[in-house]
Amino acid sequence: MNWIILIIAGLFEVGYTYSLGKVKETTGNAVYAWYGVFALCLAISMILLIKSVQGLPLGTAYAIWTGIGAVGTVIIGILVFKDPVSFWRLFFIATLIGSILGLKFVTGH
Known part of the structure; x- marks a missing residue:
């Protein structure tokens, strides 16, 4: 159950970074309103x-939480905010995802 809670926490981290982009x-x-969404997502x-x-x-937990936020924010940036896409950017995001999964699998919980 703690892993599910952690994943949801990471998704709300993506929510508050998305809100920052919308404020811009x-x-x-x-x-x-977007500041309110930011504060709510941050608190949750x-x-x-x-x-x-x-x-x-x-x-x-902290590494996975920030990793979910980083990967999610890059994906949102590319899909919603038209951030640049390059081979190396996608390569390093893939390595980050691999690191997140690795941490999950080597943790005894």
């Missing part, structure tokens, strides 16, 4: 991270 693109009062992500480390090693 938005004008007027809609900016404040942190609460779930805290909950997950109660049953997982802190270093492993």
